[in-house]
Amino acid sequence: MADQLAIGSRRGLKPALPLLLPAYLWLTVAIFLPLSAMVFFSFMTDLPLAGKDWAFTLGNYAAFFSQGLYATLMLASLRLGLEVTLWCIVIGYPAAYVLAKVLKGRSREAIFLLVILPFWSNGLVRIFSWAMVLREGGILDTALNAVLPFKINIDLMYSYPAVIIGLVHSYVPYMVLTCYLTLQAIDDSLIEAGRSLGASRRQVLWRVIIPLSMPGLIAGAALIFVPVVGSFMEPRILGGRTGTFYGTVIEDQFVAVFNWPLGAALSFILLAVVLIILALAAPVLRRAG
Amino acid sequence: MAGVQVANVSRSFGAHKALDDVSIDFADGGFYALLGPSGSGKTTLLRQIAGFDFPDSGRIAIGGESVERVPVEKRRIGMVFQNYALFPNMSVADNVAFGLSVRGEAKATIAAEVQRALDLVQLGKLGARKPHQLSGGQRQRVALARAIVTKPRVLLLDEPLGALDKALRVDMQIELKRIQREIGITTIFVTHDQEEALTMSDRIGILRDGRLVQEGPPEEIYDRPQSEFAATFLGDANIFRGNATGNGILLADGTTIAAAVGDRLVPGAKASCAVRPERIQISTGVVKPDTGNANSLKGQVSKRIFAGNNSTYFVDRDGQTLKVIVQNTGAERLAEGEPVVLSWSPDSTVLIAA
Ligand SMILES: Nc1ncnc2c1ncn2[C@@H]1O[C@H](COP(=O)(O)OP(=O)(O)OP(=O)(O)O)[C@@H](O)[C@H]1O
Ligand SMILES: [Mg+2]
Numbered sequence: 001m002a003d004q005l006a007i008g009s010r011r012g013l014k015p016a017l018p019l020l021l022p023a024y025l026w027l028t029v030a031i032f033l034p035l036s037a038m039v040f041f042s043f044m045t046d047l048p049l050a051g052k053d054w055a056f057t058l059g060n061y062a063a064f065f066s067q068g069l070y071a072t073l074m075l076a077s078l079r080l081g082l083e084v085t086l087w088c089i090v091i092g093y094p095a096a097y098v099l100a101k102v103l104k105g106r107s108r109e110a111i112f113l114l115v116i117l118p119f120w121s122n123g124l125v126r127i128f129s130w131a132m133v134l135r136e137g138g139i140l141d142t143a144l145n146a147v148l149p150f151k152i153n154i155d156l157m158y159s160y161p162a163v164i165i166g167l168v169h170s171y172v173p174y175m176v177l178t179c180y181l182t183l184q185a186i187d188d189s190l191i192e193a194g195r196s197l198g199a200s201r202r203q204v205l206w207r208v209i210i211p212l213s214m215p216g217l218i219a220g221a222a223l224i225f226v227p228v229v230g231s232f233m234e235p236r237i238l239g240g241r242t243g244t245f246y247g248t249v250i251e252d253q254f255v256a257v258f259n260w261p262l263g264a265a266l267s268f269i270l271l272a273v274v275l276i277i278l279a280l281a282a283p284v285l286r287r288a289g
Numbered sequence: 290m291a292g293v294q295v296a297n298v299s300r301s302f303g304a305h306k307a308l309d310d311v312s313i314d315f316a317d318g319g320f321y322a323l324l325g326p327s328g329s330g331k332t333t334l335l336r337q338i339a340g341f342d343f344p345d346s347g348r349i350a351i352g353g354e355s356v357e358r359v360p361v362e363k364r365r366i367g368m369v370f371q372n373y374a375l376f377p378n379m380s381v382a383d384n385v386a387f388g389l390s391v392r393g394e395a396k397a398t399i400a401a402e403v404q405r406a407l408d409l410v411q412l413g414k415l416g417a418r419k420p421h422q423l424s425g426g427q428r429q430r431v432a433l434a435r436a437i438v439t440k441p442r443v444l445l446l447d448e449p450l451g452a453l454d455k456a457l458r459v460d461m462q463i464e465l466k467r468i469q470r471e472i473g474i475t476t477i478f479v480t481h482d483q484e485e486a487l488t489m490s491d492r493i494g495i496l497r498d499g500r501l502v503q504e505g506p507p508e509e510i511y512d513r514p515q516s517e518f519a520a521t522f523l524g525d526a527n528i529f530r531g532n533a534t535g536n537g538i539l540l541a542d543g544t545t546i547a548a549a550v551g552d553r554l555v556p557g558a559k560a561s562c563a564v565r566p567e568r569i570q571i572s573t574g575v576v577k578p579d580t581g582n583a584n585s586l587k588g589q590v591s592k593r594i595f596a597g598n599n600s601t602y603f604v605d606r607d608g609q610t611l612k613v614i615v616q617n618t619g620a621e622r623l624a625e626g627e628p629v630v631l632s633w634s635p636d637s638t639v640l641i642a643a
Contacts, residue, residue, distance in 0.1 A: 081350075192368070193368065194376075194387070194391075195340075196339055196361055197367075197435065197439060198385050198388050199391040202520050
């Protein structure tokens with residue numbers, strides 16, 4: 001990686017500028033402008049809409065620190081992000097491995113399609129179909145009771161596990177894709193070389209394959225962790241009363257309470273926390289990779 | 290150390306027979322070259338011995354023990370891959386240390402062994418580098434050090450010098466041979482460079498379409514090829530086709546060619562004779578009877594290629610182009626179009642059943 005960058009910079013950035021320009025223009029318009037508006041809002045007492053009075057304040061940020069609730073919810077959301085990311089690794093990595101190294105040809109394409117499917121279905125449809133599966137008297141409950149000789153009551157709806165299940169389902173394709181790409185790039189002869197040197201399959205996995213697929217794991221984890229910490233749709237629909245997280249509170253500020261400045265401030269605090277976590281994790285992960 | 294016995298091994302991929310009843314005895318401590326055109330099954334054979342792939346039928350034994358049920362990591366082999374297969378995330382030293390560290394050897398032992406192996410391949414100072422910071426030849430030596438540091442019983446090399454330029458290749462050939470002698474390890478070396486096979490190995494096996502065509506010491510294969518394929522694949526050969534007589538063949542135009550090497554054949558059977566280009570003498574006059582060159586043919590020089598210490602003449606004779614290699618001793622050279630007489634001894638003529 002580092003030496004590739006070095007080669008790039010030696011040739012100079014100038015020839016690349018025309019190629020980068022559209023991307024930067026787009027980023028400026030689509031992300032930078034709205035984001036700066038939000039930064040602006042987050043320092044206001046009220047929205048400058050409908051002729052209301054407003055003034056600059058740090059109060060929105062102070063609110064986070066003065067009320068313990070926000071910090072508690074932040075921790076709950078971070079834990080949610082961590083758990084979902086871990087489940088995505090546990091489920092997604094083996095799937096990616098099988099796709100990249102075991103399956104060949106047609107069956108690979110078919111399984112790949114199945115993995116990608118959640119991407120193509122609408123988020124709300126996905127979540128509501130889980131609601132139908134998980135509720136009491138729902139598909140899972142009925143199916144299990146039809147198979148099992150004794151009566152059990154499965155009502156996962158409106159619970160923490162339901163939120164986890166919904167989120168993992170939505171985000172696991174990211175992990176499969178990023179890991180698939182890095183695993184795909186690992187030459188089979190490296191695995192064979194490891195075996196010929198006396199390493200068992202398990203040792204090859206831990207010492208060769210996992211270290212080499214670390215970039216994919218990290219990319220997948222970042223792609224999952226960040227949006228999950230701020231997620232609100234799955235917690236709200238599948239979690240019910242237990243589904244109050246940092247993301248749902250932010251959403252409330254924007255759609256229910258109409259306190260945009262507080263919502264914006266809470267968002268930026270989340271952004272800062274996530275960035276700090278990623279920055280702290282970077283050196284550790286870089287060493288592992 | 291141990292020898293490797295391959296007995297009646299066959300392996301098919303679908304309808305394609307990649308190995309067809311191959312039997313070779315690789316002697317303990319020997320340097321064995323497997324030679325053959327692309328797709329002839331060389332890599333497939335190595336993979337059966339290594340245990341990456343399994344034969345449909347036949348047996349493989351290492352050190353006298355059948356390895357049918359022995360997984361790769363228990364076979365105690367060292368393998369150098371065509372693309373080196375160094376672990377890109379590890380330093381050179383860690384690459385070499387891998388085999389010892391998965392065995393759970395002590396850190397100090399590992400460090401000492403790794404240093405010794407790196408010194409052996411003359412890379413003692415480069416242990417801290419990553420593989421991508423090495424040249425092709427250095428990478429190949431790291432792969433070799435990594436393969437031998439675990440003291441394997443057998444060293445398998447799959448065209449390890451394929452990616453190197455000529456000069457580096459020759460250096461590496463010498464070095465590989467030196468290391469092999471030093472540790473006396475049974476080595477099976479896949480190549481499709483015939484010169485490499487001839488100069489390096491104790492024995493050569495020639496594969497074609499999954500079958501073992503011929504097997505033996507380099508001199509024997511070169512001097513007594515048993516098929517036209519072996520004759521032309523290992524070195525150059527002029528081939529004459531005709532019918533067997535008591536001691537040679539009779540060509541269609543009535544010329545007889547006497548052969549003193551090779552099997553006796555039933556007179557009248559289809560047969561061919563092979564003559565190495567450097568065994569033929571070329572002259573403008575008549576051949577003196579005392580040279581013992583009982584075989585002679587008339588022809589016309591069609592082309593001469595100068596190659597420094599020798600010249601190759603292409604001589605047309607009755608629709609056939611013969612190749613003659615002559616040392617450049619400073620004597621007169623023959624012009625293109627000049628009529629010449631080719632002569633050679635029956636001792637240089639190999640009779641081959643068609
Ligand atoms: N996994 C496989 N699936 C299908 N066919 C295979 C497989 N491995 C090898 N083959 C076929 O078996 C034959 C022998 O292949 P092999 O790799 O042993 O050739 P080789 O002698 O090593 O050739 P080269 O000099 O090009 O490396 C080839 O025709 C190849 O296409
Ligand atoms: Mg090959």
